[in-house]
Amino acid sequence: MEKGILIAFEGISACGKSTQINYISKYLNDNEYKFTKTSWNSDEVISPLIGQAKKNKLFTPITWSILHATDFSRRYFEEILPALEENRVVLADRYYPTAYTRDTYRGIPANYVQNLYSFARKPDIIFFLDLPPEKSIERRLKRHPNLYYYSSGNDVNPLLGLQPSFMKYQNNLYSNYRELKEVCNFSWIDATQEPDKIYQDILLELEPLLSRCVKQG
Amino acid sequence: MLIVVEGIHGCGKSTLINSLVKKLQIDGREVVTTSWNSYDLVHPAIYYLRKNGLLYNPYLYFMMHLSDFSFRHEQEILPALQSGKVVIADRYVYTGIVRGLVRGLPRSFVEEAYRFAAKPDLTILLDLSAEESLKRTSPRANSTWYIGFGQPHASEDTLDKDEYASYLNVSRNKYLEFARTDLIINGNLTADKIVERVYQEMIKEKLYANQN
Numbered sequence: 119m120e121k122g123i124l125i126a127f128e129g130i131s132a133c134g135k136s137t138q139i140n141y142i143s144k145y146l147n148d149n150e151y152k153f154t155k156t157s158w159n160s161d162e163v164i165s166p167l168i169g170q171a172k173k174n175k176l177f178t179p180i181t182w183s184i185l186h187a188t189d190f191s192r193r194y195f196e197e198i199l200p201a202l203e204e205n206r207v208v209l210a211d212r213y214y215p216t217a218y219t220r221d222t223y224r225g226i227p228a229n230y231v232q233n234l235y236s237f238a239r240k241p242d243i244i245f246f247l248d249l250p251p252e253k254s255i256e257r258r259l260k261r262h263p264n265l266y267y268y269s270s271g272n273d274v275n276p277l278l279g280l281q282p283s284f285m286k287y288q289n290n291l292y293s294n295y296r297e298l299k300e301v302c303n304f305s306w307i308d309a310t311q312e313p314d315k316i317y318q319d320i321l322l323e324l325e326p327l328l329s330r331c332v333k334q335g
Numbered sequence: 336m337l338i339v340v341e342g343i344h345g346c347g348k349s350t351l352i353n354s355l356v357k358k359l360q361i362d363g364r365e366v367v368t369t370s371w372n373s374y375d376l377v378h379p380a381i382y383y384l385r386k387n388g389l390l391y392n393p394y395l396y397f398m399m400h401l402s403d404f405s406f407r408h409e410q411e412i413l414p415a416l417q418s419g420k421v422v423i424a425d426r427y428v429y430t431g432i433v434r435g436l437v438r439g440l441p442r443s444f445v446e447e448a449y450r451f452a453a454k455p456d457l458t459i460l461l462d463l464s465a466e467e468s469l470k471r472t473s474p475r476a477n478s479t480w481y482i483g484f485g486q487p488h489a490s491e492d493t494l495d496k497d498e499y500a501s502y503l504n505v506s507r508n509k510y511l512e513f514a515r516t517d518l519i520i521n522g523n524l525t526a527d528k529i530v531e532r533v534y535q536e537m538i539k540e541k542l543y544a545n546q547n
Contacts, residue, residue, distance in 0.1 A: 163380050163383065163384060163389075164380065167376055167377065167380060170376055171376060176376065176406070176410065178409040180405050180408075180409060180451050181402075181405045181406050181409050184398070184401055184402050184405045184448075185402050185405075187398060188395075188398040188399060188401070188402045191392075191394050191395050191398045192395060195392045195394065195395055196389075229447070230447065230450065230451070233443070233444060233447040233448060234448060236441075236444055237394050237444070
């Protein structure tokens with residue numbers, strides 16, 4: 119049996135991933151499970167390069183795809199794998215489905231993206247927080263009115279304004295996620311519910327998996 | 336026009352490229368060269384990881400070089416080709432693939448990862464034995480970091496000569512395997528002979544047609 123538990127959270131912008139990851143972190147802490155958190159595009163060496171490439175608009179679809187996979191590979195071998203080896207719980211705020219949805223939107227063939235991430239262990243469970251794009255867009259704009267070039271998918275539709283481009287991007291990512299539902303075996307969570315109810319839904323599926331992880335002390 | 340020069344350390348790539356650049360420039364062509372692991376944004380990170388012993392993992396090693404290559408491909412190689420320049424690449428996809436393979440990565444993984452690369456008009460492999468390479472150069476610990484399943488080598492002092500020779504040998508054989516349908520030139524020939532051989536091939540392949 120594989121060591122540790124790998125739990126991934128997926129969903130479009132502002133669907134509630136961070137809130138739920140915080141809840142689950144608290145739960146794991148309270149129940150004395152050892153755990154590690156890792157977020158998309160956060161490696162200390164590669165993430166600044168991604169920032170630079172965004173700022174200087176250097177990305178084309180293929181470099182976008184490869185540099186994000188490189189960030190992931192760093193985190194995978196430096197954070198995720200060592201934590202799993204110690205039988206920890208790993209909470210991943212986004213995992214390879216994020217790359218599948220975003221890179222294919224930019225025209226990279228799905229096979230190509232799958233190959234780039236082929237070294238990565240399949241998560242024990244992937245929660246997909248299903249919030250319809252209209253709701254997530256509204257929530258995102260209310261929370262952070264500023265939109266950015268790449269995170270609005272404006273590189274794909276340079277003739278659109280940032281906001282129409284963002285809406286198109288989120289809608290497309292959402293349909294890409296729906297298409298991955300079976301392939302990635304998503305645990306589909308209704309994210310239109312109150313945060314507490316979402317948390318209960320997640321916990322219901324999570325608790326049986328936790329038995330093989332080590333507790334603190 | 337895209338010309339690629341491949342081969343193990345010390346095989347004569349730079350010498351050949353310098354001659355080619357001069358000759359093509361005399362012929363009135365605009366020439367751009369691009370070297371392995373040289374993109375401004377990426378190569379300092381590769382250097383940093385290597386220096387700190389963080390490039391031990393074959394996948395990570397592979398991904399970092401793939402990143403560097405992909406940016407040069409998009410930002411340097413393609414734009415130059417589109418504006419009608421000659422691009423000469425000091426190492427290209429075979430290097431990325433071979434270095435992944437000798438570190439034990441699956442063939443399908445490494446080949447697929449480089450599939451996006453523009454197809455060269457001419458790939459030249461300068462073939463040299465490991466023994467000859469060792470006579471011409473000193474082992475470079477930094478180019479052979481983490482050989483196969485061995486240990487990382489902190490410096491040239493801790494690099495085992497035999498291990499390095501076997502790394503070169505395995506690499507050489509892989510290059511030969513990939514370059515089967517390309518122009519393979521014996522790296523023991525004189526520099527002039529090598530350039531002459533390349534020019535014959537370019538004329539034969541009509542890569543010169545627009546000059547004459």
